[in-house]
Amino acid sequence: MVNIFITSLIAIFVSNSPFSQDTIQSKNSIVLSMNAEMSKLDFFHNIQVNTELYNLLSLEASVGVNVNKTYFQRSFAPQFSIGIGYDLLKSKNRWKLIPMIKSRTTMIDLSESSRLRYLEGSVGYSLAYGEKWYVTQGAFIGRGKEWYNTIDSQVNYWAYSFYFGFGYEF
Amino acid sequence: MSFKAFQYIVFLLIFFSCNEKESFKDVRIISHGVSGLYNPKSFHIDNTKEAMHYVLKFEELEGIEIDVQHSLDGSLWMFHDEFLDDRTSELGRVCEKTDVALSQATYMDLNSTSISRLSSIDWSLNNGDKDVYLDLKNLNACISEAYTPGQFISILDEINGKEDVNVFPIINDTAFAHTIHNVGYKVFSDALSYGEAKERLSLFYHGVVVRNGILTSSEVSNLQINNKKVILLDMFSMSGVRDGLRKYPSAVLVEDFKSAIIERN
Numbered sequence: 395m396v397n398i399f400i401t402s403l404i405a406i407f408v409s410n411s412p413f414s415q416d417t418i419q420s421k422n423s424i425v426l427s428m429n430a431e432m433s434k435l436d437f438f439h440n441i442q443v444n445t446e447l448y449n450l451l452s453l454e455a456s457v458g459v460n461v462n463k464t465y466f467q468r469s470f471a472p473q474f475s476i477g478i479g480y481d482l483l484k485s486k487n488r489w490k491l492i493p494m495i496k497s498r499t500t501m502i503d504l505s506e507s508s509r510l511r512y513l514e515g516s517v518g519y520s521l522a523y524g525e526k527w528y529v530t531q532g533a534f535i536g537r538g539k540e541w542y543n544t545i546d547s548q549v550n551y552w553a554y555s556f557y558f559g560f561g562y563e564f
Numbered sequence: 565m566s567f568k569a570f571q572y573i574v575f576l577l578i579f580f581s582c583n584e585k586e587s588f589k590d591v592r593i594i595s596h597g598v599s600g601l602y603n604p605k606s607f608h609i610d611n612t613k614e615a616m617h618y619v620l621k622f623e624e625l626e627g628i629e630i631d632v633q634h635s636l637d638g639s640l641w642m643f644h645d646e647f648l649d650d651r652t653s654e655l656g657r658v659c660e661k662t663d664v665a666l667s668q669a670t671y672m673d674l675n676s677t678s679i680s681r682l683s684s685i686d687w688s689l690n691n692g693d694k695d696v697y698l699d700l701k702n703l704n705a706c707i708s709e710a711y712t713p714g715q716f717i718s719i720l721d722e723i724n725g726k727e728d729v730n731v732f733p734i735i736n737d738t739a740f741a742h743t744i745h746n747v748g749y750k751v752f753s754d755a756l757s758y759g760e761a762k763e764r765l766s767l768f769y770h771g772v773v774v775r776n777g778i779l780t781s782s783e784v785s786n787l788q789i790n791n792k793k794v795i796l797l798d799m800f801s802m803s804g805v806r807d808g809l810r811k812y813p814s815a816v817l818v819e820d821f822k823s824a825i826i827e828r829n
Contacts, residue, residue: 435605462823466802469826504624504825540607542621549618551607552674 427561473500490522514538514553592815594627600819611642613680623692633658640682659706699734713743781811
């Protein structure tokens with residue numbers, strides 16, 4: 395029984411370790427995608443990059459804009475996010491299911507002299523289907539904070555977001 | 565084909581970004597029901613102390629509308645609907661409840677937020693000049709429990725002029741409103757049509773609150789003669805707010821005040 399356990403541990407180490415032969419030989423893919431996101435704060439339009447770290451962890455970073463503020467109110471409101479997760483369906487099929495923790499920040503200029511800043515931390519999943527072209531979807535829930543001009547936090551709130559997009563693997 | 569679609573999207577973006585932005589600096593922004601009565605982006609329940617303390621800190625916000633109703637004991641409580649049933653742990657009308665019963669009632673939200681008494685607001689949190697519109701609702705809902713103008717005036721006196729706050733009552737009951745007007749307050753009234761708005765303004769009323777869809781821009785300017793005020797409400801989207809601003813009323817009563825401030829600026 396102990397032997398089976400130790401053998402299993404070695405097998406996991408050999409197949410997933412950053413130092414394993416498999417990792418050294420594998421190619422690090424980059425998926426570039428565009429998505430539309432609905433969140434507690436507003437609608438966003440993002441460009442997202444997904445890649446793998448040591449063939450073990452999945453990294454996600456995105457830049458985007460608040461659609462209503464930027465396109466329809468001509469007040470540039472950017473958003474940045476970064477997330478890290480693990481692909482549960484690794485190399486199994488065309489699906490990627492990545493439970494993920496994510497942090498994102500955005501800001502809105504209320505006037506020339508005052509700005510609202512937001513920081514959110516959330517957990518959720520990122521789902522992708524495809525080979526070269528991917529359809530992506532994700533949902534997150536967490537907590538957020540808003541700052542208004544000063545460094546004092548104005549309010550804490552429940553944050554949520556849901557996105558849908560498509561991407562291409564390079 | 566896909567490249568043509570891309571070109572089309574780029575053209576649309578350039579087209580929208582090149583439109584000249586109109587300025588509505590003279591139109592004041594008032595937040596409806598404190599933080600928005602129908603605002604999914606709001607962090608707080610409408611007409612609560614928490615929402616009030618939040619919005620008071622925004623210097624760019626020039627006005628706050630609060631829906632108030634009197635209790636059985638004659639205190640003013642912040643609540644919009646006539647009945648408590650749909651949104652809180654209590655049943656019945658606000659005016660049928662004692663202060664003790666109302667202080668124990670909570671909204672059906674995750675935080676079990678309490679119904680707020682007007683006197684619980686900390687006005688020292690105010691940042692910048694604010695017009696506070698006290699919308700006295702359901703005044704005659706409990707006939708047996710008379711709420712007197714004198715009681716309301718004492719509340720107005722407590723708030724008015726404190727921490728750069730100017731208070732304006734919104735009262736539809738003409739006799740009640742006239743008494744308030746006689747002690748020097750500028751009173752507003754709701755109006756359901758242009759005709760009713762005109763009739764109200766011909767009396768002692770300082771201004772009217774009217775739905776945006778009812779009035780044209782020429783009707784708005786007609787009503788504003790003799791320095792009378794017109795506040796437009798019922799604007800749930802940004803295009804609705806823009807439509808309201810283009811009529812150049814005295815103020816717009818909006819759900820999402822942050823977006824409205826950006827639009828106005």
